[in-house]
Amino acid sequence: xxxxxxxxxxxxxxxxxxxxVRLEVSRQSVNAIExxxxxxxxxxxxxxxxxxxxxIEEIFADExxxxxxS
Amino acid sequence: xxxxxGSPARYRFEDRFLxxxxxxxxxxxxMYFSLSHFHLHPTRIWAVLCAAVLSSPGIGFIFCIxxxxxxxxxxxxxxxxxxxILWALGVTICVALFxxxxxxxxxxxxxxxxSEQFLFVMVYLVSLWVARWRYR
Numbered sequence: 001x002x003x004x005x006x007x008x009x010x011x012x013x014x015x016x017x018x019x020x021v022r023l024e025v026s027r028q029s030v031n032a033i034e035x036x037x038x039x040x041x042x043x044x045x046x047x048x049x050x051x052x053x054x055x056i057e058e059i060f061a062d063e064x065x066x067x068x069x070s
Numbered sequence: 071x072x073x074x075x076g077s078p079a080r081y082r083f084e085d086r087f088l089x090x091x092x093x094x095x096x097x098x099x100x101m102y103f104s105l106s107h108f109h110l111h112p113t114r115i116w117a118v119l120c121a122a123v124l125s126s127p128g129i130g131f132i133f134c135i136x137x138x139x140x141x142x143x144x145x146x147x148x149x150x151x152x153x154x155i156l157w158a159l160g161v162t163i164c165v166a167l168f169x170x171x172x173x174x175x176x177x178x179x180x181x182x183x184x185s186e187q188f189l190f191v192m193v194y195l196v197s198l199w200v201a202r203w204r205y206r
Contacts, residue, residue: 026077028205029146037205038146 002061005034008052022051079141086134094127095187102184127187150201158194162186 020027032038049056169181
């Protein structure tokens with residue numbers, strides 16, 4: 001699953017560690033989600049959306065449906 | 071919560087592993103070698119007790135893992151742990167089946183009970199380390 005985490009993080013000048021603290025997860029988790037190696041659960045996706053003030057579909061895009069993150 | 075260090079649940083799991091599983095495993099190894107060294111063959115209730123003690127690290131391990139999975143809030147860390155356990159279970163079952171199958175064709179020494187548990191723990195630790203290194 002594609003996502004805009006890296007861009008959103010850069011816009012706020014947050015490191016992976018900063019985002020990890022805000023999400024209460026490990027930095028490894030943020031890295032794995034960011035690189036698309038791990039898809040977060042719905043609760044974590046909602047948490048991310050709340051943190052960035054966006055909707056889930058504005059952060060994540062389903063590659064199979066050809067959707068792109070705006 | 072600091073992202074650079076493990077979660078409280080992970081520390082608790084490591085503590086339980088160190089103070090529960092390791093002593094139980096030492097007890098199993100000591101008991102196994104005393105039984106074979108002194109050629110003891112427990113019967114009835116003693117056989118049941120010995121079997122219970124010998125299987126205690128496995129039961130303790132499942133208990134510790136269950137507690138960790140219920141306490142760990144980080145779903146990715148939970149996924150890594152489950153992945154490592156599946157690797158360890160898979161390798162242990164494969165090696166045990168291979169050894170058993172080999173034993174049906176040629177004369178090979180019986181696989182030691184303690185060595186299966188040791189193999190499981192070793193594969194689990196290595197696969198967990200590899201998984202954490204992969205996503206470092």
